[in-house]
Amino acid sequence: MTTPDVVGGGAPMALASTPAARAFLARLSEGAKQAVSQRRPWIELVDRSAFARPESFSEATSRVRKNWGYFRVNYALLLTAVIAFSLISNPVSLFLLCFILAAWIYMYLIRTAPFVAFGRSFSERELFAVMAVFTVFFVFLTNVGSLLISAAMIGFAIISVHAAFRVPDDLFLDEDGSAANGFMSFLGSVPTQPVLATHV
Numbered sequence: 001m002t003t004p005d006v007v008g009g010g011a012p013m014a015l016a017s018t019p020a021a022r023a024f025l026a027r028l029s030e031g032a033k034q035a036v037s038q039r040r041p042w043i044e045l046v047d048r049s050a051f052a053r054p055e056s057f058s059e060a061t062s063r064v065r066k067n068w069g070y071f072r073v074n075y076a077l078l079l080t081a082v083i084a085f086s087l088i089s090n091p092v093s094l095f096l097l098c099f100i101l102a103a104w105i106y107m108y109l110i111r112t113a114p115f116v117a118f119g120r121s122f123s124e125r126e127l128f129a130v131m132a133v134f135t136v137f138f139v140f141l142t143n144v145g146s147l148l149i150s151a152a153m154i155g156f157a158i159i160s161v162h163a164a165f166r167v168p169d170d171l172f173l174d175e176d177g178s179a180a181n182g183f184m185s186f187l188g189s190v191p192t193q194p195v196l197a198t199h200v
Helices: 010-016 019-037 057-070 072-088 091-110 124-140 143-167 182-187
Strands: 115-117 121-123
Touching: 057 072, 057 143, 072 091, 072 143, 091 124, 091 143, 121 124, 124 143
Parallel strands: none
Antiparallel strands: 115 121
C-alpha cells in the first residue's frame, strides 16, 4: 500500500500537527478529566459496614439502579481496569488491539491526503468499509473479541454483585451529579430527581 501523505518518519509529529488530532486529543483529555473528577470516594465504595444481603430480587435491582447512578464513574473505571488487566495478561491480544487502534488513528487523525493503494484512490466510504471489515476480522476472528467479551462480562458481574449488596441508604445523588457530561455520558442518563434514602 502507498499513501502520499506520509513524509519521512514522524508519525507522532504528524499526529500532533493535525488539527483534527489536536481537537480530538483535547476533547478526550477534557472529557477524561471531567469524568474522573466526578468519581465518588473509593472509601464509600468499599465501606464494609454498608454491605448487606438483599431480601428480594426487586430490592437487589433497586440497589443496582441507585448504586449505578451514584458510583457510575467508579464502576466505569473498575470495568476499564478489569479489561486492561485481561489485555496485559494476554500480550498477543493487546498487540493486535493496539495495531487496530493505530490503523484507525492513522486513517482518520494523521492522514491528510486521499488514501491510495494498488494504483487507485479510495473514497472515504470505501475506506471506512475496508477498515470496518479489517476490524471485525481481527476482533471477532481472533481471540481478541472473546477476551474483550469475557473481561467485560467479568467486570459487569463484579459491578452487579457489588451494587446488589451495597446498601444505598447513606448515598445522596445530586440532580447534576454522576457524570452526566463528558465522554462518560454514554453510560446512561442521570435521574432527573435526586435519589434520597430515608435513614431508619
